Each structure stands twice: as structure tokens, then as C-alpha cells.
Amino acid sequence: MPSTLTLAPAPPSEAAEAVRLKVREFLAAELAAGSFSTHVDTWLSGVDPEFSAKLGARGWLGMTWPKEYGGHERTAMERYAVTEELLAAGAPVAAHWIADRQSGPNLLRYGTEAQRREILPKIAAGECFFVIGMSEPDSGSDLASIRTKAVRNGDGDWVVNGAKVWTSNAHHSHYAITLVRTAPADPTNRHAGMSQLLVDLSTPGITINPIRILDGGHHFNEVVFDDVVIPGDMLLGEEGAGWHQVTAELAFERSGPERFLSTFPLLAEFARRAAATQDPAQLATLGRLSARLLALRQLSLRIAAALDRGELPDIPAALVKDVGTTFEADVAEEVRKVVDVPASLDSPDPLGRALAEAVLHAPGYTLRGGTNEILRGIVARGLGLR
Amino acid sequence: MSDDVYDTDLVVSTVREILTGHEPTQLTPERRWDAALWTELAEAGLTGVGLPEEAGGSGGELADAVAVVATLASGAGAVPAAEQLLVAGPAVLAAGLPLPDPSQPLSVAVSGALTVDDGGRLTGTATDVAWAGVVHWLAVVAQGRDGEVLALVDVSGLEATHAANLAGEPRGSYVFDGVPAQVGPLPADLRARYALARAVQLSAAAETVLAWTVQYAGERQQFGRPLARFQGIQMQLAQMAGEVTAVAALVDAAVQRLDRGEPLELAAAAAKVRAGAAVEVVARQAHQVHGAIGFTQEHRLHHLTKRMWSWRDEAGNELTWARVLGAAVATDAPWAVLTTLV
Numbered sequence: 219m220p221s222t223l224t225l226a227p228a229p230p231s232e233a234a235e236a237v238r239l240k241v242r243e244f245l246a247a248e249l250a251a252g253s254f255s256t257h258v259d260t261w262l263s264g265v266d267p268e269f270s271a272k273l274g275a276r277g278w279l280g281m282t283w284p285k286e287y288g289g290h291e292r293t294a295m296e297r298y299a300v301t302e303e304l305l306a307a308g309a310p311v312a313a314h315w316i317a318d319r320q321s322g323p324n325l326l327r328y329g330t331e332a333q334r335r336e337i338l339p340k341i342a343a344g345e346c347f348f349v350i351g352m353s354e355p356d357s358g359s360d361l362a363s364i365r366t367k368a369v370r371n372g373d374g375d376w377v378v379n380g381a382k383v384w385t386s387n388a389h390h391s392h393y394a395i396t397l398v399r400t401a402p403a404d405p406t407n408r409h410a411g412m413s414q415l416l417v418d419l420s421t422p423g424i425t426i427n428p429i430r431i432l433d434g435g436h437h438f439n440e441v442v443f444d445d446v447v448i449p450g451d452m453l454l455g456e457e458g459a460g461w462h463q464v465t466a467e468l469a470f471e472r473s474g475p476e477r478f479l480s481t482f483p484l485l486a487e488f489a490r491r492a493a494a495t496q497d498p499a500q501l502a503t504l505g506r507l508s509a510r511l512l513a514l515r516q517l518s519l520r521i522a523a524a525l526d527r528g529e530l531p532d533i534p535a536a537l538v539k540d541v542g543t544t545f546e547a548d549v550a551e552e553v554r555k556v557v558d559v560p561a562s563l564d565s566p567d568p569l570g571r572a573l574a575e576a577v578l579h580a581p582g583y584t585l586r587g588g589t590n591e592i593l594r595g596i597v598a599r600g601l602g603l604r
Numbered sequence: 605m606s607d608d609v610y611d612t613d614l615v616v617s618t619v620r621e622i623l624t625g626h627e628p629t630q631l632t633p634e635r636r637w638d639a640a641l642w643t644e645l646a647e648a649g650l651t652g653v654g655l656p657e658e659a660g661g662s663g664g665e666l667a668d669a670v671a672v673v674a675t676l677a678s679g680a681g682a683v684p685a686a687e688q689l690l691v692a693g694p695a696v697l698a699a700g701l702p703l704p705d706p707s708q709p710l711s712v713a714v715s716g717a718l719t720v721d722d723g724g725r726l727t728g729t730a731t732d733v734a735w736a737g738v739v740h741w742l743a744v745v746a747q748g749r750d751g752e753v754l755a756l757v758d759v760s761g762l763e764a765t766h767a768a769n770l771a772g773e774p775r776g777s778y779v780f781d782g783v784p785a786q787v788g789p790l791p792a793d794l795r796a797r798y799a800l801a802r803a804v805q806l807s808a809a810a811e812t813v814l815a816w817t818v819q820y821a822g823e824r825q826q827f828g829r830p831l832a833r834f835q836g837i838q839m840q841l842a843q844m845a846g847e848v849t850a851v852a853a854l855v856d857a858a859v860q861r862l863d864r865g866e867p868l869e870l871a872a873a874a875a876k877v878r879a880g881a882a883v884e885v886v887a888r889q890a891h892q893v894h895g896a897i898g899f900t901q902e903h904r905l906h907h908l909t910k911r912m913w914s915w916r917d918e919a920g921n922e923l924t925w926a927r928v929l930g931a932a933v934a935t936d937a938p939w940a941v942l943t944t945l946v
Contacts (some may be wrong), residue, residue: 224847224849224852225853226861227853227856227857238881238943242940293634295794301941306939307939313929314840440626440836482939485938486938486939489933489934489935489938490934490935490936490938492930492934493934493935493936495773496931496934498927500930500934501926501927501930501931501934502923502926502927502930503926504926504929504930504934505873505877505925505926505927505928505930505931505933506877506922506926506930506931506934508874508930508938509854509873509874509877509878509881509925509926509929509934510850510878510881511942511944512854512857512872512878512946513850513851513853513854513878514850515942515946516850516853516854516856516857516946517849517850517853520853534817534849537842537845537849538761540842540843540846541846541849541850554861560727563735569805591839593842594838594839594842594843595835595838596840597839597845597846598839598842600845601818601832601842601845602818602822603818603821603822603832603837603838603841604833604838
């Protein structure tokens with residue numbers, strides 16, 4: 219196996235298991251109090267700023283960041299345990315998810331001291347939310363073809379024009395880290411001339427239009443920039459280094475347990491059903507799906523451990539996301555083969571509702587954060603094929 | 605090799621070196637195993653790795669024994685190393701029985717209908733016995749007066765039926781008619797160990813099949829360029845890599861659990877289910893990429909794909925272990941169960 223694809227086993231972490239139990243206890247109490255209800259794919263659809271603030275108050279956001287920026291200096295393994303528990307419970311984590319997962323780390327790497335001091339403590343408190351400004355109407359997998367443009371004006375500020383799409387929860391968020399073209403496209407170097415801007419979504423000239431997904435939910439948006447003036451010091455990192463920065467960011471985006479646990483609430487509902495029926499076909503399906511999930515957990519844990527070692531395992535992360543998101547979609551298909559429960563959002567049966575949510579969200583699993591075709595291309599590079 | 609501490613890398617390179625002189629061949633009823641390979645391994649002390657020196661083994665850690673088994677699986681070595689080093693050897697010791705000389709091959713029988721009487725005489729039929737007719741010793745799960753026991757029996761003088769798996773590895777039966785055996789308590793994790801041993805072999809074979817397929821795709825030219833340059837081929841190889849990597853991570857984790865002495869059954873179940881399930885993708889796509897030459901006995905690919913197609917069925921297939929795992933996860937709190945299994 220090429221070393222680009224393999225990762226050392228994750229050493230057991232007592233601290234991670236300790237915080238895992240605390241989160242589990244908290245979630246059980248919140249569920250019992252009715253403060254949230256379990257749903258599939260809640261890191262996209264479960265926006266609940268109050269819940270995010272509760273997590274922030276408990277120190278479960280910005281966990282790995284330095285204390286001086288509101289973080290808690292915990293390990294990636296501890297953060298892994300917290301995120302895994304939240305996802306498995308189907309808790310409403312969408313509001314803060316992007317900020318905690320990738321925008322915060324991005325600011326830590328590339329932000330100015332002022333930006334870090336101003337924004338990171340708010341993210342860690344669960345009060346400041348981010349969206350990803352990468353895709354555009356004409357630029358999906360081919361991210362280097364973006365056309366949103368930022369031009370310096372006489373005051374040294376950036377004037378931005380263009381549009382970003384699939385910006386999850388932009389209508390609830392405060393900032394968008396936006397990939398823009400700051401130099402004309404160079405046919406000899408497609409990855410040159412791009413930069414990241416830290417955009418305050420309340421800036422005049424920004425329009426946020428809803429784009430509804432299959433179940434009617436409003437999570438996606440189109441964010442239109444019409445001569446939007448962004449202060450010059452909101453350039454994130456280096457001018458022209460946007461592609462490199464985005465690639466590093468994607469390694470974080472692709473490696474977490476949300477890449478195989480989006481449909482876990484359905485699997486849990488199915489496990490309860492199989493417990494009740496003791497149907498052999500259901501038990502076998504539950505066993506098969508559990509084995510796949512356990513393998514993915516091991517892979518994802520290894521990535522968390524690699525992050526703790528200071529590595530940026532972008533190729534294994536692509537591999538895990540390919541295998542993991544395929545699993546997420548398969549959960550719904552495999553479960554429905556062994557239960558006779560129609561998928562419906564209006565089903566009186568919680569299994570029918572979970573199936574409906576999982577099926578209607580399924581096309582997204584293998585698209586978001588890089589399509590599985592793009593990911594397999596990255597893995598192929600890791601295999602030395604390109 | 606009398607050192608108590610082995611260097612796993614050295615173990616691997618030693619086994620590889622020995623394997624270079626033993627190209628895999630098609631096994632037949634006349635040539636049912638690679639006796640010469642076994643002799644060389646035994647002379648190097650490799651047939652006792654992971655078994656304590658004071659019991660007659662070569663010493664070393666579980667990781668070393670796993671490395672021997674995995675390396676032999678990668679090379680399609682036709683010897684009962686997995687059975688001896690990972691299953692029967694440890695089981696015999698756990699049952700408090702004397703370990704046979706590691707140069708005399710030892711296998712395990714977990715299926716059939718067998719009883720042991722109070723005088724330690726074994727009666728009945730052991731079926732699907734790996735390396736039947738080849739091994740000297742057999743550790744047999746049998747019914748004793750108060751439940752299942754482990755019986756260690758010398759089978760060197762017994763006839764076995766000549767059944768074989770898809771790769772020609774012996775999988776015959778023995779009939780016992782009051783054969784004297786040494787009897788001890790059945791180690792609880794014997795079947796799980798057997799399943800995990802097959803999962804270790806499957807993982808190693810799958811990794812090698814991927815490597816061979818990547819290599820072939822880089823060499824084989826069609827339409828004026830290597831197969832590896834075609835995006836459709838790249839997608840298939842990347843998908844294989846995903847399967848191989850997922851299996852390796854879970855099998856490693858289950859092995860570590862065994863090493864820590866934690867309950868093994870559900871971790872082994874998961875590893876066997878996952879490794880078995882990967883065979884469909886890995887073997888099918890390896891053959892697809894290799895084209896017609898891979899469909900022949902002239903090419904090396906079949907030595908591993910046929911073993912993978914067999915090993916996934918042995919020591920409990922995916923259905924058997926998925927039911928065990930599923931029954932454990934089917935609770936009101938499945939997540940709490942899953943996070944403690946591996």
C-alpha cells in the first residue's frame with residue numbers, strides 16, 4: 219500500500235473517552251428535556267443557535283485552538299469524540315459546524331491577529347457562524363474556474379462582484395470565507411490568481427437568495443455580490459495563495475465523522491426496530507452496516523490522530539470521505555430492503571420518517587465537499603496513477 | 605531465533621525472502637500444500653512465532669505472528685500458518701494443553717459432530733478442516749460431558765477426505781472412532797480468533813491484489829497509453845483502495861484488541877464481515893482491470909483471488925458473523941454498543 223494512503227493506528231485516548239461520556243450525558247438530558255429532536259443529516263439541516271451556545275459554554279467548540287483565542291487546547295482526538303457523539307445523536311449542530319470545523323482553523327492559520335482576537339472567541343462561544351464561499355453557478359467540481367472577482371479600489375479595499383452557491387445556512391451566518399479571483403485567469407497556471415477574503419455577510423451589496431433542497435428545506439443559498447466593498451485587511455492569508463489555502467482547508471473538511479455518520483440516526487432507529495422484531499434478515503443487515511461503520515470509525519480516528527501529530531492527511535481524508543459518504547447513502551438503501559416501511563416525512567413511524575430524510579438528503583452526501591469522482595481522482599494520485 | 609523480542613519488520617523480510625524460493629503453484633489432490641516452504645519456515649523458527657518459548661514456541665508478540673500470517677497470505681503460501689500461529693496454537697495453550705512441536709503442523713476443527721468421553725477418546729466427524737490430510741495435529745472442538753471442550757489429537761496416522769476450497773487448499777473431513785485425545789476447557793474466543801485469522805489473511809491478500817492491479821494498469825498499454833491513464837480505470841482502482849484501506853484499519857484494530865486481551869468476539873465479527881464484503885469489489889475489479897490474462901492460470905492473480913473467494917466463506921461467512929454483530933447492536937442504544945466494540 220503506498221504510504222500516501224496509509225495512516226498509523228490511533229493510540230487510545232482516555233481524555234477522549236472521558237469527554238465522550240460527558241457529551242453523551244448532556245445529550246441524554248437535552249433529549250429528555252425536549253430541547254431538540256433527532257434528525258438525519260443535522261450538520262446541514264439542524265440550525266439551532268441556542269444549542270450551539272450551550273455547546274460553546276461547555277467548551278465543546280474551538281476545542282483544539284489556543285486558549286488565548288477562546289479555544290481549549292484539547293486534542294483532535296477529544297474533538298473527534300465530541301463531534302461523533304453530537305452526530306450520532308442527530309443533534310442540531312449546523313449553525314456552528316462550518317465555523318468550528320474549518321473556518322476557525324483557517325483563521326488560526328491565515329487570519330490577522332486582530333481577526334483572530336475578534337472572531338475566534340465568538341466561534342468558540344457558539345455565537346458566530348460561517349459559510350463556505352467556494353462553489354459558483356458555473357464552477358462545481360472545477361473549482362479553479364471560479365469567476366467571482368475582487369479588485370482593489372483607490373482606498374486599498376476590495377470590490378467584489380459575482381455569486382457563490384450551495385452556501386449552507388448563509389441566511390443564519392455572519393461570515394463567508396470567499397474564494398475570489400484577484401488576478402485574471404492564467405491559462406498556463408489555472409491555480410494562480412485566487413485569494414480568500416473574509417466577508418462580513420451584512421456588508422451592503424450582498425443578497426442572499428434561498429435554494430431549496432429536495433425535502434423543501436432551506437439550507438442552501440445563492441450569495442450574490444454586487445460591487446461589495448470589503449476592507450483591504452480582510453484578505454485572508456496571501457494574495458494569490460487562495461488555491462493552496464482552499465486545498466488545505468478541504469483536508470479538514472473531508473476528514474471528520476460527519477462523512478459517515480450523517481445517516482446514523484436512521485441506523486439507530488433501525489437497530490431499535492431489529493431489537494424489537496429479532497428478524498434474522500434485519501439483524502444481518504444491521505451487522506453488515508455496523509461492520510462498515512466500525513471500519514470507517516477506525517479510519518477517521520486515524521486521521522484525527524494524524525492531525526494531532528501535525529500532519530495534513532489530505533489523500534487519506536479523500537479516501538475516507540469517498541468510502542464514508544457511500545456508506546451514508548447505502549444505509550437507507552440497505553435498511554429499506556429488510557423493512558416494509560414506506561419512506562415518508564409524514565410517517566407515523568419514526569423509521570419511515572428517518573428513511574424519508576435519509577433518502578431525500580442522499581444525493582448530497584456524495585457531492586458536498588468534493589464529489590466522490592473528484593475524491594477518487596485524488597486517491598488515484600495517491601496510488602501513483604496520475 | 606531465540607530472542608524473546610522480534611523485530612516485526614525483520615520477521616516480514618525473513619518470510620518474504622523465504623517465499624521468493626516458493627512461487628505459488630496450483631494446488632491439486634497430489635500437491636496439497638507446500639511442504640518444503642513449511643520446512644524452511646520451521647527451520648527459521650517462524651512456525652512458532654508468537655507462541656511463548658517456555659511452551660516450546662519461538663517467542664515474539666502477537667503482532668509478529670500476525671505479520672508472518674499476513675506475509676504468507678500475500679504470497680499465497682500454501683501452509684497452515686494462520687491456523688497454527690493465530691488459532692490452534694494459542695487455543696491449545698489457553699486450554700492448558702501441551703503445545704506440539706511447532707515444526708509439526710497444527711490446525712483447528714470447529715465444525716462437525718464430535719464427542720469426547722471421560723477417558724478422553726474422541727468420536728465423530730470433523731468437517732471443513734483446514735489442511736486436512738496435511739497436518740500432524742488437530743485442535744478439535746468437541747462435546748464433553750459438561751459442554752464444549754478442546755481436544756488435541758494426533759491425526760498423522762488418519763485418513764482425511766480430499767475436499768478442497770476454490771484455491772485447492774485442503775478442507776476435508778476426519779472421522780474419529782474413539783481416538784485418544786488430550787482434553788482441556790474450550791477457550792471462549794476460539795471461533796472469533798479463527799474468524800480474525802481469516803480476516804488478517806483477507807486483508808493482506810486484498811492489499812497485494814490492489815498492488816498487482818495498480819502495477820498491471822501502469823504497464824499494460826491499450827489505445828496507445830497505459831490503462832492507468834484512463835479515468836474509468838482510475839475510479840476502479842481508487843474504489844479498491846478504499847475497500848483495502850477500510851479493511852486494514854478494522855482488522856488492525858481487532859488484532860490490537862486481541863493483543864490487549866479484551867473481549868474479541870464482536871470485533872472479530874466486524875473484521876470478518878468487513879473483510880469478506882470487500883472481496884466482491886476487490887476481486888471483481890482486479891479481474892476486470894487485468895482482463896483475460898487474469899482469468900487464466902498463467903497469471904498469478906488467481907492464486908490470491910481464489911483464496912479470497914474461499915477465505916470469506918471460511919470460519920463463518922459474512923452472514924454468520926453479521927447476525928452475531930447485528931444481534932449485539934440491536935438495542936435501544938446502538939451507538940453506546942458500537943463505540944465499545946473495537
